[in-house]
Amino acid sequence: MVGLEFHDPSGAIEVRQGHAPRLATLAGKRVGFVSNEQWQAYRMLPRLKALLEADFPDIEVLPIDAFPQGNAVIGSEQTAALVKASGVDAVVIGNAA
Amino acid sequence: MGVTTNAVAGLGLAPEAAMVTFPIEMFLPGSDISALEARKQEFYDGLTRWRPAVASDGAGEVPMVQVQGASVEDALARANHLMLANRWGDGLPLWPPTRERVDWVLTGATQPRWRPLGAFPPRGGVTTVESCAIALAMAGGRPEYLPVLVAAVEAFLDPESGSEQLQAASGSAFPVVIVNGPIGGQIRLNAGFGCLGPDPQRPAGASLGRALRLLQQNLGGALPGVGTMANYGGLRYTNVVFAEDEAQLPTGWAPHGTERHGFAPGTSSVSLAFANGATNIRRRGARKETPEEDALQGMHRMADFMRVPNLASLAGYEHGTPGILMIPGVVAQTMAGLGWTKASMREFFWEHSRIPAAALRRAGGPAWIEIDTSKVARESLALDPWPITASPDNFVIVVAGGGHPTNSYWLQGYSPGVVGRAIELPPSLERLLAEAERDLGPR
Numbered sequence: 082m083v084g085l086e087f088h089d090p091s092g093a094i095e096v097r098q099g100h101a102p103r104l105a106t107l108a109g110k111r112v113g114f115v116s117n118e119q120w121q122a123y124r125m126l127p128r129l130k131a132l133l134e135a136d137f138p139d140i141e142v143l144p145i146d147a148f149p150q151g152n153a154v155i156g157s158e159q160t161a162a163l164v165k166a167s168g169v170d171a172v173v174i175g176n177a178a
Numbered sequence: 179m180g181v182t183t184n185a186v187a188g189l190g191l192a193p194e195a196a197m198v199t200f201p202i203e204m205f206l207p208g209s210d211i212s213a214l215e216a217r218k219q220e221f222y223d224g225l226t227r228w229r230p231a232v233a234s235d236g237a238g239e240v241p242m243v244q245v246q247g248a249s250v251e252d253a254l255a256r257a258n259h260l261m262l263a264n265r266w267g268d269g270l271p272l273w274p275p276t277r278e279r280v281d282w283v284l285t286g287a288t289q290p291r292w293r294p295l296g297a298f299p300p301r302g303g304v305t306t307v308e309s310c311a312i313a314l315a316m317a318g319g320r321p322e323y324l325p326v327l328v329a330a331v332e333a334f335l336d337p338e339s340g341s342e343q344l345q346a347a348s349g350s351a352f353p354v355v356i357v358n359g360p361i362g363g364q365i366r367l368n369a370g371f372g373c374l375g376p377d378p379q380r381p382a383g384a385s386l387g388r389a390l391r392l393l394q395q396n397l398g399g400a401l402p403g404v405g406t407m408a409n410y411g412g413l414r415y416t417n418v419v420f421a422e423d424e425a426q427l428p429t430g431w432a433p434h435g436t437e438r439h440g441f442a443p444g445t446s447s448v449s450l451a452f453a454n455g456a457t458n459i460r461r462r463g464a465r466k467e468t469p470e471e472d473a474l475q476g477m478h479r480m481a482d483f484m485r486v487p488n489l490a491s492l493a494g495y496e497h498g499t500p501g502i503l504m505i506p507g508v509v510a511q512t513m514a515g516l517g518w519t520k521a522s523m524r525e526f527f528w529e530h531s532r533i534p535a536a537a538l539r540r541a542g543g544p545a546w547i548e549i550d551t552s553k554v555a556r557e558s559l560a561l562d563p564w565p566i567t568a569s570p571d572n573f574v575i576v577v578a579g580g581g582h583p584t585n586s587y588w589l590q591g592y593s594p595g596v597v598g599r600a601i602e603l604p605p606s607l608e609r610l611l612a613e614a615e616r617d618l619g620p621r
Contacts, residue, residue: 082248084245086243086277087243087275091240093240095297098190098191099192100230104226124211125204125214128215129221136218136222153549
């Protein structure tokens with residue numbers, strides 16, 4: 082038998098932080114949206130907002146345009162800071178396709 | 179989904195995320211979005227019950243891969259099958275990056291093998307000099323190519339290149355690497371006939387470009403339909419890597435690396451931009467044109483081709499390039515003899531590639547320009563005709579191609595920036611070139 086040993090070309094990925102912990106419930110929570118205004122987000126995200134409000138008592142869902150919208154800005158540090166400063170408990174980001 | 183997991187991995191998170199996915203049809207104009215309500219619980223679970231599968235305590239060293247075969251040929255075949263099954267390849271045969279092979283390629287290194295170059299976007303694969311040597315070994319490359327690849331990767335990883343976005347974007351962009359300085363000819367990189375390949379006489383461009391493509395995929399996660407949404411892929415397995423034909427530059431015409439990046443003439447350097455189209459433009463006349471008519475008609479033919487409202491140039495409207503025009507040395511010499519300079523050619527292209535506002539509106543151009551990230555681009559909508567780029571200086575003109583004037587070549591730009599890097603040459607270069615002469619014959 083002939084053995085061949087070679088390097089894995091996919092390299093390593095450094096995991097430096099964990100994902101945000103999930104909420105126990107959405108009731109009574111504050112939820113925001115970050116929209117890139119693409120791929121029918123202008124129709125889908127308001128629909129999701131309405132569903133959240135209907136299904137969870139005391140939930141506060143911020144307007145879809147509470148934070149900067151558009152591909153150019155949603156990934157920026159400024160937008161992240163605004164989201165953090167708003168005190169939301171959770172964020173839904175959309176849409177990607 | 180792969181685009182999102184790559185993106186979160188690139189941010190230092192585990193390569194996974196709470197997502198709800200739907201068929202593409204739902205994201206199209208006028209679509210039926212009722213599935214949103216039918217699957218609303220998945221959204222709720224993503225905010226409450228989802229748990230990551232990967233622990234967040236860092237990455238260790240990647241182990242070597244082993245295969246066994248009944249013979250050398252069998253082992254080689256199994257290695258290739260494994261690489262394809264693991265999505266490490268591009269569908270063509272690969273040279274398994276054995277320790278011996280990679281160590282040989284690393285004899286062309288100027289830095290320690292573990293020197294980090296950055297995290298390859300968007301997946302965030304840790305990129306080192308060794309990573310480059312592994313990719314180059316797989317692509318059939320030689321050690322004297324390694325300094326060029328390292329410089330190209332450094333340019334690629336520079337945020338100004340726009341690579342983080344373009345690796346995953348839909349526009350089917352591919353990197354173009356223009357090499358200046360003596361290194362091009364020394365390592366058998368093509369600047370003349372067939373400079374875009376394939377060319378067995380000057381094979382460096384193929385290996386370099388293919389190695390970069392393998393890094394884009396294996397470290398960066400740019401797998402078609404998974405990690406990149408490029409509708410049509412990257413066009414070429416070998417990207418585009420060629421040398422400017424500096425020997426044919428007319429007096430007074432500076433090398434591209436000098437013009438765009440300020441490198442002193444004679445400096446070995448790379449310049450990296452992104453393109454998403456490649457077109458041959460018939461440049462010369464067919465009858466009894468005077469030299470002036472021949473030149474001007476050719477310029478109009480090229481400018482008219484650029485004057486299209488497909489908005490590729492919007493990607494780098496302010497600081498990038500609408501494209502790279504390649505002209506053979508004999509054309510450059512003729513144009514210079516008629517008084518043209520690279521600057522006057524750029525001015526001509528800028529002026530004559532402007533798109534009438536009515537044509538732009540008919541093609542829906544304003545909608546995209548209005549939401550562009552660049553204020554300069556957004557404000558350009560006031561101009562009629564609309565210039566395809568903010569400044570004539572953004573056009574890249576490079577002297578390269580076979581030695582007759584029939585055609586020029588336009589690499590349509592999709593490039594937020596044009597990034598340059600000087601190439602650091604190893605002290606062993608002369609020895610490596612002598613070995614290449616031994617292996618490949620005289621240059």
